[in-house]
Every structure is written in C-alpha cells, then in structure tokens.
Amino acid sequence: MLALRYAGFAVVATLANLGAQRAVLALGDREAAAVFAVAMVTGTLVGLVVKYLLDKRWIFYDRTAGVAAQGRQFALYTLMGVATTAIFWVTETAFWLTWRTDAAREAGAVIGLTIGYVTKYLLDRRFVFREGGAA
Template structure:
C-alpha cells in the first residue's frame, strides 16, 4: 500500500471512529441529564470509537492476521494502553472547549481536534508497539 493510500485510509478510519464516538455521545446526552451526563457520554463515545478503530486498524492498516482469543486480547489490551495518553489529549481538549464556550458545537469541535492530534500520535505508538512484526527470539 502506498503512503498516500495508508494516510487516506487511516484518516478515513479516524473519521469513522470519530463519528461513532460523537454519535454515542449524542445518544447518551439525549437519554441522560445531570452532572454525570457529560463524563458518561465521553466514556461511552470513547469505547465505541476505540473498538471500531481497533478492528479497522488491525485488518486494514496493519494487515494483522493473528488469530486466537489470547492474541486478540493481548493486542487489544496493548492497543488500549497506547490509547491512554491519546485519550487524555482528546478528553482534555473536548473538556477545555466545553469549559471555555459551554456549547455543544464547540465541545464537539474540541473533540474532533483532540481526536485528530491523538490519532497521529496513536498511529506511531501502534506501529511500534502493538502491530510490530514479531522478532525471532535468540536461541537459548
């Protein structure tokens, strides 16, 4: 796959995951009111985007064909851990935009900007630590 194809595909998947994230947030905010509504919406949206992005990245970005529940659990755990710092970027940006402007459009703009920065960082981490080709171990 060419570099341009990779960038376009990765960006497209980031957009899909972002849309899934925001749709899940809107769904929670439509059903829930009160002090915990925003944190619950952000957490639900994050989970929805994370699962979708993992499935797309594993197959279509990193061409990872590993199989088995243990391997999937290991990789999804690593994928999630790599996303902790990038999720903090996203949450921080979204929350800052909400606290500054207190409007849903600005909160969502903060989410989109935070996710965009986070996805650039996440690709580099995933390429290096989650989906890196296995290195042969040295003989004992």
C-alpha cells in the same frame, strides 16, 4: 494511500464516538457533569473498538489469531490509547467548559481526536502491530 485510509478510518471512529456521545447526552441533563463523563467514556469505548477493528485489518494487515493473542493485542492497543485519550478528553472538556455549546464540545473533540490519532498511529506501529503489514 495508507495515510488517506487511516484518516478515513479516524473519521469513521470519530463519528461513531460522537454519535455514541450524542445518544448518551440525549438521555440526561446535558449540564450534569456525570452525564457528560458517561457520554465521553461511552464514546471513547465505541470509537476504540471501531478503530481497532479497522486498523487491525486495513492499516496494519494484522493476522493475529486466537482469543488469548487477540485479547493481549487489544489490551496493548487500549494501553497505547491512554495518553491519546487524555489529549482528546482534555481538549473536548476545555472547549465545553469554555463555550458550553455542543458545537464547541464537538470541535474540541475533533481537534483532540485528530492529535490523538496521529500520535496513536505512531505508538501502534511501534508497539502493537510490530510484526505485520504496512508498519
């Protein structure tokens, strides 16, 4: 059940990420590297917050309270995502540069995010949400 819930939340975060990217790309020149970069960063931030909130409550059943403690926890959660974000960005960018279509870009994003989320779960379980829940 946990794996299905985690996979479902990964899909929700992925859709939030890609939706944010589409919104940014709709505002500018899709071929411009700067617009592409802003879209990727915006999508990543949106997906990060969505995934953190879902993981914290429904995957790891974390009860960390207080602004300072939660801030530290979110910072560590974000840090664990740096390598996994690199996997996602490299894969999405490679698909975009190879085929130059939105479908290819999004396929690369989904592949990169899938690899990244599996890796991220293992890191989060070990380093971020050690004391609570399903880990």
